Amino acid sequence: MLYREAGDFSTTYREDNQTFPIRFDRYRYYAVMLIAFLVIPFFVNDYWVNAIFLPFLIYSIAALGLNILTGYCGQVSLGTGGFMAVGAYAVYKLMTAFPDISVLIHIVLAGGVTALVGILFGLPSLRIKGFYLAVATLAAQFFLVWVFNRIPWFYNYSASGQINAPERTFLGFTVTGAETKAWVAYLVCLVFVTISAIVARNMTRGALGRSWMAIRDMDIAAEIIGVNPLKAKLSAFAISSFFVGISGALYFSVYLGAVEVGEVFGINKSFLVLFMIIIGGLGSVFGSFIGAAFLVLLPVLLKNVLVGYFGWQTDVAAHLEFMIIGGLIVWFLIVEPHGLAQLWRLGKEKLRMWPFPY
Amino acid sequence: MLSTTEGYMTPDGRQIGGVVMEMKNITLKFGGVTAIEDISFDIHEGEIRAIIGPNGAGKSSMLNVISGFYIPQQGEVFFRGAKRAQLKPFEVARQGIARTFQNIALFEGMSVLDNVMTGRLTHMKAGIISQSLWRGPAEREETENREICERVIDFLEIQSIRKTPVSRLPYGLKKRVELARALASEPKLLLLDEPMAGMNVEEKEDMSRFILDVNDEFGTTIALIEHDMGVVMDLSDRVVVMDYGKKIGDGTPNEVRNNQAVIDAYLGVSHD
Ligand SMILES: Nc1ncnc2c1ncn2[C@@H]1O[C@H](COP(=O)(O)OP(=O)(O)OP(=O)(O)O)[C@@H](O)[C@H]1O
Ligand SMILES: [Mg+2]
Numbered sequence: 001m002l003y004r005e006a007g008d009f010s011t012t013y014r015e016d017n018q019t020f021p022i023r024f025d026r027y028r029y030y031a032v033m034l035i036a037f038l039v040i041p042f043f044v045n046d047y048w049v050n051a052i053f054l055p056f057l058i059y060s061i062a063a064l065g066l067n068i069l070t071g072y073c074g075q076v077s078l079g080t081g082g083f084m085a086v087g088a089y090a091v092y093k094l095m096t097a098f099p100d101i102s103v104l105i106h107i108v109l110a111g112g113v114t115a116l117v118g119i120l121f122g123l124p125s126l127r128i129k130g131f132y133l134a135v136a137t138l139a140a141q142f143f144l145v146w147v148f149n150r151i152p153w154f155y156n157y158s159a160s161g162q163i164n165a166p167e168r169t170f171l172g173f174t175v176t177g178a179e180t181k182a183w184v185a186y187l188v189c190l191v192f193v194t195i196s197a198i199v200a201r202n203m204t205r206g207a208l209g210r211s212w213m214a215i216r217d218m219d220i221a222a223e224i225i226g227v228n229p230l231k232a233k234l235s236a237f238a239i240s241s242f243f244v245g246i247s248g249a250l251y252f253s254v255y256l257g258a259v260e261v262g263e264v265f266g267i268n269k270s271f272l273v274l275f276m277i278i279i280g281g282l283g284s285v286f287g288s289f290i291g292a293a294f295l296v297l298l299p300v301l302l303k304n305v306l307v308g309y310f311g312w313q314t315d316v317a318a319h320l321e322f323m324i325i326g327g328l329i330v331w332f333l334i335v336e337p338h339g340l341a342q343l344w345r346l347g348k349e350k351l352r353m354w355p356f357p358y
Numbered sequence: 359m360l361s362t363t364e365g366y367m368t369p370d371g372r373q374i375g376g377v378v379m380e381m382k383n384i385t386l387k388f389g390g391v392t393a394i395e396d397i398s399f400d401i402h403e404g405e406i407r408a409i410i411g412p413n414g415a416g417k418s419s420m421l422n423v424i425s426g427f428y429i430p431q432q433g434e435v436f437f438r439g440a441k442r443a444q445l446k447p448f449e450v451a452r453q454g455i456a457r458t459f460q461n462i463a464l465f466e467g468m469s470v471l472d473n474v475m476t477g478r479l480t481h482m483k484a485g486i487i488s489q490s491l492w493r494g495p496a497e498r499e500e501t502e503n504r505e506i507c508e509r510v511i512d513f514l515e516i517q518s519i520r521k522t523p524v525s526r527l528p529y530g531l532k533k534r535v536e537l538a539r540a541l542a543s544e545p546k547l548l549l550l551d552e553p554m555a556g557m558n559v560e561e562k563e564d565m566s567r568f569i570l571d572v573n574d575e576f577g578t579t580i581a582l583i584e585h586d587m588g589v590v591m592d593l594s595d596r597v598v599v600m601d602y603g604k605k606i607g608d609g610t611p612n613e614v615r616n617n618q619a620v621i622d623a624y625l626g627v628s629h630d
Contacts, residue, residue, distance in 0.1 A: 013504040202492040206500055207482035214465050214476050221463035224425055225539065226451030226480035235486070283467065 019201055036190055041183040049182035054255045056296045057189040058247050063276040063288035064200045065243030070274070071282035072204055073236035074216025075125050079137035081269030082144030083241050084248030085261050086114040089154050091249035092163045095176075096156055103168035103176055107192070107249045114245020115238040117144075122237025126230055129219075141270055148261040162260050165253040176253045185254050192250060196243055201285045203239065212236050213283070244273075275325060278332055281339030290340045298324065365402060368595050375403030377436075378579055379424065379547060384433035386419055393419040394430065395603040401547070406573055407581045408590045408611075411600035412623060417583045418460055420600070421549045424581070425457050426450035438546075452480050456545035458536045460552045460583075466525040470535050473524055474510060477542030478503040510541045513575075514568060530561040534568075541572060548572070550582040554589060562586070566593060591615070599623070 020026040044053065062080060069075050090110035095103055121140040125133050148154050155163050167177030173184045203209055211232045214222035223229050252259045259265070272295060280291020302321050306312040332339055365375045379401040386394040393416045401407045409417045422428040424435070426447040435442045437453060445453075456477070465473050482503060484496035511517055514534055519527065524535055533553060540548055553569065554562045566589060572578050584590050590597060591611045599607035599614055601623040607614045614620055 013501050013508070017500060017504070199490040202490050202496075203486075206489045206492070206496055207479055207484065208486065208489050210468070210472055210476050211479055213468050213472070214479075217465035217467045218463050220427075221459065221465070222476075223447045224427060224451060224457060224463075225476055226448045226543065227476075228446075228448050239486075 017205065019205075033194070037187075041187055044183055044186055046182045049186050050255075051300055052296060053186050054189055056293055057186075057193045058250045058255055059273065059276060059292040059296060060193050060289050061196045061247035061250070062244050062273045063280065063292045064196055064285065065240045065245075065247065066273050067277045067280075067282065067284070067288045068200060068204065068212070068243070069236050069240035071277055071284065071287075072209060072216060073212035073233065073240075074219075075122075075233060075236060076130065076134040077137040077240075078134055078267070078270045078274065079121060079140040079144070080244055080273040081265040081267060082141040083114050083118060083244040084251060084269060085144055085148055085265035086117045086241075087111060087245030087248030088252035088259055088265065089148050089163065089261075090114060090245065091253050092165070093154070093156075095166060095168060095253065099166070099168075102170060103253065104170055104188070107246055107253065110249035111242040111246040114248070115242040118237045118241025118244075119234050122234050122241075125233045125237065138267070138270075141267055145261050145265060148265075160260075162258055163252065164258045165256075168253075176257070178257060180254070180257075188254055189250055192246060196246065197285060197289070200243070200288075204285065208235065216283075275329055277339075278337075279325075279328055279339055281341030282337055284338065284341040286344075287339045287341030290344070294340065295325070365404075368405075372404070372574075372595075374405045374595065377401070378403045378438055379581075380436040381420075381424070382434045382436065384420070384423055384430045384435075386416070386423060386428055386430045392603050394423070394600075396432075397600070397603075397605045398433075399598045399605065399608055401579060401581055402596075403579055404573070404577050405579060405595040406569070406593055407579075408594035408597045409581065409583045409600065410585070410587070410590055410597055410614075411606075414602075415600040416603040417600055418551055421457060421551050421581070421583065424450075424547075424549060425455060448480075451543070454543075454546035455549065456540035456543045456547075457549035458533070458540050458551060458553060460555065462529075462532045462536055464524045464532055464536055464539070467523070469521050469523055470516060470527070470538075471507065471511070471520045473535055474507045474538045474542045475503065477510075477539040478507060480543055506544070507538075507542050510538050513571070514538050514541070530557050533557065533561075533565070537565075537568065541576075541578075544576075545578060548578050548580045550580065552583050552585065554584060554586060562589065569593060 020029055040053075062084060066077060066080050069077050087110045090113040091103075091106050094101075094106040094109055098106070121137065124136045128136060149161065155161055158164070165176045167179060168175055170188070174180050175184055175188050204212070211222070211227045214225070214227050215229060215232045219229060222232070248265065251264070256264065276291035276295050277288060278291070279294055280289065281287020299321050302317045303314070306317040306320065307314055336342055365373060367373055377400045381400070382398050384394050384397050385392070397420070409420060411417050419428060423430050426445045426449065429444060465476065468476075482499050484494075484499050488494045488496040511520060514537060516531065516534055516538060519531065524532060527535065537550070537553065550569070554565050557565065569580060569582070570593065573580055582593070594611060596609060597607070597611055597614045598605060599617070599620045606619040606623055607617040609617070
């Protein structure tokens, strides 16, 4: 009977609108935040940060972004990799063109640039939907990668065609470049993730979120009750791309440091993020996080257990990973479109009844 | 036949105002099919106006013209005294015209409360920054509009299913939630497309009571399509009768009931 809502009454609509209306959930949220900000930075080493924390945090932002577009607004996109590339190249151009301005500002601006590009590629959504829109965003994916490969201006005419993040500092700490300390990179990403999650949550619970969901559930009815489809769809593309752009910018500048666009931001990335939101839960902020965590942890786990412990061959373990992910995608799409987040919620509902199931 | 622009007094003593909506010579075609042929009628402020007719008569098409979803090939629409330009459906909604659908069109992935709250979207203006911070106008607006929605929810007696996803509701309740969503927008004109179709007698009685109460308490003008003649006779102040896209009768329920063309249309072929 630890987990309960009895005795937790909302007496105002404002209280009822809280993100965590049940006190227990609220405390758990504060505890997670405390540990994430004040405990983990002191204990992490390079391996944990590079193999788990940074990819998890950065993919969470991308998954949040895609979830706004696909999970909330119902517009399927296979262009996430391409939009992450826009964020990466935007931050690269900004960092090299304006070295005196803080890189953190550049990262936010890169999100803004990606939002504009997102609006542009979102225009077809006003005319087409479903499968056809997915193909259009797929075209955007290939087009964007092609552009960053072929136009030397984007990679500052470097001989390798790669982009490399120059060293930049914030408050005296190195945040990009080879000298970056693991815990600094972790904290930078954590701050971006926290703000992104709060913003995403706020947008999805209010008027904007409802207009997106209305478009998703029945676009014709949405328009007849007064939702402007142009505004709803393009704002979803813009805000989604903003988050995806920030994640691409972080992925390049804080995490990898050097990027070859086709390799890092190819179509695989688009599918990876899409799988994250399907497994984690379409239309759920929390689901974006579980999905990202799941797909970041799964390969690490399989590698450590199967290869490290049972002595399997690496490629066999990798195949098994594909099979697990494939199976889960099919299972979730058919059985539980709201993903792990929904299973979590159902589990909590059961727990609320426990130990009296009726 | 009542067609003056002035108001009139109903037999049960309600004062009806002037014309709010006037359809003039509307013709709507789908390829070779003429769904509406040269129909004119008006709706007065505060009245309950029924549109009846056999299946396929063009009743739903008429509501779709009013809500801007179909564009008629000919004819003009006057709303509150002014000729209405060709508007998009969402612009029509912003003028204060709300509706329900013959085949329920709720947002299945959302809770009842969220569905009702979508009815307030035309009234919510907070900017994107305010919404992303959940401070200032956004939060204030949310609370204010929530209060209005809660009043509608109380009014339609759906408090207990507030947080239920609409996909889990039975048919009759879905119809009620759809009415709630339309009412939440505080419309000046409410269009109901067969609000009682597929309901049992008790559900029909409840729905009739809600429609009368809406009209009575908020003074909302209502145009409704209904097949059940008993309901039409009880609820409506004036009736438009359509058949094969043409208007074959217009007047009080009694006038319409005794109109020979109407009797023929209804008795000639059994449509129901
Ligand atoms: N979108 C459309 N495309 C083509 N034909 C249409 C369309 N909508 C309606 N029609 C045709 O217009 C005519 C009138 O249809 P409408 O739905 O308005 O009838 P109704 O009076 O509402 O009938 P019911 O009582 O069955 O609801 C029908 O012949 C129908 O087939
Ligand atoms: Mg109809």
